[in-house]
Amino acid sequence: MFVSVNKLKSFRPVLPIGMVTVATQVRAAGHDVHVLDLMWEEEDEKAVREAVAAFRPDVVGISIRNVDSQNMLEPVIYTPLAREVADWARAERPGVTVVLGGPGFSTVPDDLMDFVGAEYGITGFAEESMVPFLAHLHRGTEPADVPGVIFRVPDGSYHRRDPVFEIDYRKAARPDPELYDPRYFTYSYETHDRSEKVPATIQTKKGCVLECVFCSNFLVDGTGVKFDDVKRVADEVERLRDEGLEVLEIVDGVFNLPLNYAVEVLREFVRRGIEMPWSCMINPGNVTPELVDLMVRTGCYYVEFGTDSCNDRVLRRLKKNFRQRQIISAHRQFEQAGIRVEHCLFIGSPGDDRDSVRETFDVMSGLVPPGAPEAHAYWTLGLRVCRGTALHTTAVEEGLLTGDERFIVPKYYVSRDVIEDSALLDEIQERVLANDNWYLWWGLRTIGLRERIRMARQESERIEAELLAHLPERRPAPLPAALTTRGEEGR
Numbered sequence: 001m002f003v004s005v006n007k008l009k010s011f012r013p014v015l016p017i018g019m020v021t022v023a024t025q026v027r028a029a030g031h032d033v034h035v036l037d038l039m040w041e042e043e044d045e046k047a048v049r050e051a052v053a054a055f056r057p058d059v060v061g062i063s064i065r066n067v068d069s070q071n072m073l074e075p076v077i078y079t080p081l082a083r084e085v086a087d088w089a090r091a092e093r094p095g096v097t098v099v100l101g102g103p104g105f106s107t108v109p110d111d112l113m114d115f116v117g118a119e120y121g122i123t124g125f126a127e128e129s130m131v132p133f134l135a136h137l138h139r140g141t142e143p144a145d146v147p148g149v150i151f152r153v154p155d156g157s158y159h160r161r162d163p164v165f166e167i168d169y170r171k172a173a174r175p176d177p178e179l180y181d182p183r184y185f186t187y188s189y190e191t192h193d194r195s196e197k198v199p200a201t202i203q204t205k206k207g208c209v210l211e212c213v214f215c216s217n218f219l220v221d222g223t224g225v226k227f228d229d230v231k232r233v234a235d236e237v238e239r240l241r242d243e244g245l246e247v248l249e250i251v252d253g254v255f256n257l258p259l260n261y262a263v264e265v266l267r268e269f270v271r272r273g274i275e276m277p278w279s280c281m282i283n284p285g286n287v288t289p290e291l292v293d294l295m296v297r298t299g300c301y302y303v304e305f306g307t308d309s310c311n312d313r314v315l316r317r318l319k320k321n322f323r324q325r326q327i328i329s330a331h332r333q334f335e336q337a338g339i340r341v342e343h344c345l346f347i348g349s350p351g352d353d354r355d356s357v358r359e360t361f362d363v364m365s366g367l368v369p370p371g372a373p374e375a376h377a378y379w380t381l382g383l384r385v386c387r388g389t390a391l392h393t394t395a396v397e398e399g400l401l402t403g404d405e406r407f408i409v410p411k412y413y414v415s416r417d418v419i420e421d422s423a424l425l426d427e428i429q430e431r432v433l434a435n436d437n438w439y440l441w442w443g444l445r446t447i448g449l450r451e452r453i454r455m456a457r458q459e460s461e462r463i464e465a466e467l468l469a470h471l472p473e474r475r476p477a478p479l480p481a482a483l484t485t486r487g488e489e490g491r
């Protein structure tokens with residue numbers, strides 16, 4: 001039995017594609033599979049207990065997509081539900097084996113193992129791991145050689161096998177849409193000015209070529225990129241379309257990197273006459289007229305830019321592959337093509353100060369003015385710090401963090417030049433509120449930014465104390481060998 005513990009509907013509900021991919025694979029290998037998605041359940045305990053009692057699973061796989069909100073102004077942790085699910089399942093069926101997985105799990109495996117008290121965890125892609133893992137459990141042998149596996153050994157430490165960030169797409173089952181809760185497809189969510197359907201999802205590749213200093217995606221997908229075959233990707237989209245799914249989202253961390261592969265995927269769509277409304281995440285550094293043209297011709301209606309900042313010095317510090325000039329040019333190309341753009345930006349990156357924040361705001365005022373709803377700017381104050389990232393090193397060097405963080409506890413980096421500048425914080429609040437197409441925090445009209453920062457800090461301390469009370473003292477484990485090149489740089 002698989003359980004998805006992601007209940008986040010704000011922003012928008014997302015299909016549990018990871019869990020359904022693994023569940024499909026496991027079912028294809030001959031196991032009886034039941035899937036429970038808590039997104040739609042009002043009474044989680046009842047839903048879990050009833051499902052466990054009815055299905056009587058030997059193994060409960062808990063899919064942990066999100067660890068926390070990654071929002072300093074709205075600190076929320078999502079992991080306590082995983083712990084409760086494990087407890088409810090065990091109470092209903094003593095002796096059941098609990099295994100954790102999912103992108104959130106891969107970012108903080110040891111802490112989550114401790115916190116949930118799970119028997120096993122699997123980091124990285126589970127397409128190649130879950131079936132051999134279950135075969136071990138069935139035979140009663142120890143799954144010590146399964147890629148990405150983690151479990152406790154008698155001396156209290158963990159046995160860990162590094163994940164193999166490789167995937168044979170020819171063998172990997174495509175996620176079966178039948179395993180999604182049908183309520184996703186009847187639900188609509190409100191954006192700034194319209195009502196939207198939850199899109200079907202497809203992933204065309206795993207991983208990313210960039211090494212942005214804050215990004216923890218390398219812990220989920222490894223370093224480098226693993227490409228699916230463009231024909232298989234197009235087959236999958238045709239299948240989804242033929243099954244009646246009306247809107248599509250490509251969930252690659254960045255769709256247009258590398259550019260030639262994205263172009264190949266879209267050319268294949270054009271060759272087959274695929275045209276349906278779709279969206280994706282875009283890197284502003286790699287936008288060409290051909291890419292935009294293919295996107296328009298295949299029905300793309302919305303893109304999310306990982307813009308981060310509009311100041312070149314800050315972009316360089318973040319190790320971004322683009323500069324302000326490219327942000328503007330990419331934005332204008334999409335605008336002219338009639339594709340909606342949402343910029344995601346940080347306030348308080350390493351190197352950010354009054355001038356760079358103002359410059360970013362000025363550029364955004366030009367690209368995302370008030371009143372014109374075809375573009376939006378989504379601001380985030382501070383950056384969530386993750387293990388193995390260069391941002392962690394910077395935060396420690398600057399004395400903002402100590403270096404022995406438990407990464408299950410959300411910690412944020414905000415440059416001192418921003419967070420300690422009260423006048424700048426007031427100016428940020430004023431400018432965000434003056435633009436109906438900008439978003440920073442929903443309560444800003446009633447609670448000022450400086451006050452909110454103070455309140456959120458208190459809230460974070462409470463969350464931290466709650467989490468740490470459930471965790472044994474333990475130094476963070478070293479990064480897997482496959483990630484040490486990147487990790488060395490990060491430490």
Ligand code: B12
Pocket residue numbers: 006008009010011012013014015017018019021022061062063064065066067068069070071099100101102103104106107121122124125126127130199201203207215216217220221249250251252253
């Ligand atoms: C695409 C994406 C989005 C899109 C989603 C679009 C959509 N329609 O699905 C958007 C932009 C909307 C989004 C939003 C958010 N996201 Co996001 N997103 C991603 C991204 C890039 C890919 C996720 C994905 O779909 N992967 C494809 C599937 C096939 O892979 P998978 O889920 O990892 O599953 C595999 C394994 O994890 C494993 N697995 C999965 N389940 C299970 C279960 C078991 C038992 C086992 C053994 C294995 C297993 O096997 C699967 C197959 O290989 C990841 C980063 C990344 N590279 O993974 C971040 C990521 C998941 N997001 C993250 C976050 C934080 C968010 C937000 C909370 C951000 C915010 N502040 O709003 C929101 C939450 C939205 C929500 N409602 O849940 C974090 C979560 C970690 C954390 N610290 O909490 C990630 C990891 C990014 C990061 N590195 O920080 N996101």
